[in-house]
Amino acid sequence: MVLGLDFHVIWDNLTYFFIGRYPHGPLGGVGLTFYLAVVSCILSFFGGLILGLLAISRNRLIRYPSEAVIQFVRGMPLIMVIFWMYFLYPNLMGQPMPESQTVILALTFFTSAYMSQIVKAGIEGIPKGQTEAAISTGLSHWHTMRYIILPQALRNMIPSFVNQFVSLIKDTSLAFIVGVSELTQVATQINNRTLIYPTEIFLFIAVIYFIFCYAFTTLSRYLEKRLAWAKAI
Amino acid sequence: MLKYKFDWAIVLSGKYFDWLVSGVKVTIQLSAVSIVLAFLLGLIIAVMRMSKVRPVRWFALGYLEFFRNTPLLVQIFFWYFGSYKILPTVVNDWLVTQNFEFASAVIALTIYTSAFIAEDIRSGVLSIPKEQMEAARSSGFSFIRSMRYIILPQAVRITIPPLINQFLNLVKNSSLAMTIGVAELTYQARQVESYTFKGFEAFTAATVVYIAMSIIITVAVTWYSKTILSPLRAR
Numbered sequence: 523m524v525l526g527l528d529f530h531v532i533w534d535n536l537t538y539f540f541i542g543r544y545p546h547g548p549l550g551g552v553g554l555t556f557y558l559a560v561v562s563c564i565l566s567f568f569g570g571l572i573l574g575l576l577a578i579s580r581n582r583l584i585r586y587p588s589e590a591v592i593q594f595v596r597g598m599p600l601i602m603v604i605f606w607m608y609f610l611y612p613n614l615m616g617q618p619m620p621e622s623q624t625v626i627l628a629l630t631f632f633t634s635a636y637m638s639q640i641v642k643a644g645i646e647g648i649p650k651g652q653t654e655a656a657i658s659t660g661l662s663h664w665h666t667m668r669y670i671i672l673p674q675a676l677r678n679m680i681p682s683f684v685n686q687f688v689s690l691i692k693d694t695s696l697a698f699i700v701g702v703s704e705l706t707q708v709a710t711q712i713n714n715r716t717l718i719y720p721t722e723i724f725l726f727i728a729v730i731y732f733i734f735c736y737a738f739t740t741l742s743r744y745l746e747k748r749l750a751w752a753k754a755i
Numbered sequence: 756m757l758k759y760k761f762d763w764a765i766v767l768s769g770k771y772f773d774w775l776v777s778g779v780k781v782t783i784q785l786s787a788v789s790i791v792l793a794f795l796l797g798l799i800i801a802v803m804r805m806s807k808v809r810p811v812r813w814f815a816l817g818y819l820e821f822f823r824n825t826p827l828l829v830q831i832f833f834w835y836f837g838s839y840k841i842l843p844t845v846v847n848d849w850l851v852t853q854n855f856e857f858a859s860a861v862i863a864l865t866i867y868t869s870a871f872i873a874e875d876i877r878s879g880v881l882s883i884p885k886e887q888m889e890a891a892r893s894s895g896f897s898f899i900r901s902m903r904y905i906i907l908p909q910a911v912r913i914t915i916p917p918l919i920n921q922f923l924n925l926v927k928n929s930s931l932a933m934t935i936g937v938a939e940l941t942y943q944a945r946q947v948e949s950y951t952f953k954g955f956e957a958f959t960a961a962t963v964v965y966i967a968m969s970i971i972i973t974v975a976v977t978w979y980s981k982t983i984l985s986p987l988r989a990r
Binding site: 526527593594596597598599600601602605606609610613688691692693694695696698699706709710713720721722723724725727728731732735736739 | 759820821823824825826827828829830832833836837838839840841923927928930931933934941944945948954955958961962965966968969970973
């Protein structure tokens with residue numbers, strides 16, 4: 523008993539919080555939160571890479587539209603993106619999509635726009651001399667990007683990518699909106715069932731999210747320091 | 756392919772238009788109240804974060820890390836569903852006489868945003884040369900007074916662009932208040948969709964408003980940096 527709080531409810535539902543009804547049913551709770559975050563992170567890495575490269579293209583017909591898409595997505599709340607996906611996909615395709623896939627698509631679309639900014643900044647951070655040297659050795663524009671610029675730029679981007687992953691972990695909580703049983707949804711379910719322990723339940727999941735996010739934030743800071751150190755020598 | 760009949764009139768006039776407009780009003784109210792409170796709280800936390808007294812500094816650091824690394828949605832739920840057990844009875848009694856959904860959303864948004872603003876202010880302060888503080892202290896100003904009269908007035912000016920960006924984030928984040936029933940823009944768009952099955956029109960209207968707000972805010976930041984900040988830096 524702390525502050526008159528009773529944490530028995532956490533202990534009684536511990537496995538439900540962490541894995542949902544798995545292995546007797548679908549994965550839920552922390553497990554599903556991580557699944558959503560990891561899958562969307564991988565997908566939006568590629569999405570962001572493509573979008574970022576398009577946004578620095580020298581061809582205006584490519585650059586302007588991709589810039590517009592990026593600004594458009596960045597001006598929208600994630601919740602709207604999820605609603606759009608949830609509503610638009612069945613209307614366009616004529617068949618519904620599982621909710622967790624809807625959320626993964628929405629998160630990927632949303633996060634790609636933010637990742638593309640990281641990619642853009644990373645590429646622009648590489649000294650111009652590198653490109654000039656590569657081009658004058660006879661590499662094509664694309665080969666220069668692929669073999670000279672990106673390998674260096676991507677390494678510098680790693681801390682920002684990790685930060686984006688932290689945002690993704692936090693953003694997966696919005697999957698609650700369309701009824702995906704990730705950690706926040708599981709918590710509201712348990713809260714609806716028990717009714718009198720909301721403080722304990724939401725404090726507990728806040729701490730769970732905090733532990734994971736803080737671990738990755740710390741990792742990102744550590745990587746940033748190591749990168750700075752590697753550059754200095 | 757699309758067997759969908761568009762009916763834009765539905766969101767451009769009449770009852771549903773009024774709903775959306777009231778949603779925009781609530782979104783702006785929510786964001787405006789929260790940004791002011793978050794700025795004040797962020798300022799306090801930023802000063803505490805730079806304090807020489809260790810427990811004060813640690814408290815501020817813990818505050819920053821905790822609220823930045825927890826989802827806003829969970830924080831909203833915590834204040835809405837769970838705060839009654841930890842708040843004093845007086846505060847609870849007062850809160851339930853107010854618009855409790857709105858109040859919880861304001862509390863959650865304020866605290867969440869203040870953590871980000873505090874970091875922005877801190878980096879603004881760190882960009883002020885150390886000698887300014889030393890000069891202030893050696894002419895007899897206390898730490899708080901040097902902050903108040905010398906450092907913060909300069910730092911806040913530099914911090915305004917990131918602050919405006921935080922306001923943009925806040926406008927977008929305020930959409931999460933719909934989950935506890937605050938009738939802001941996203942909530943109203945959803946409402947129009949459920950009443951009319953015209954989701955495409957309703958969501959388009961809400962999206963257009965959000966994008967418009969973000970464009971206005973982005974233009975404001977660019978204008979400020981170009982016309983106010985760059986000349987200051989050049990000097």
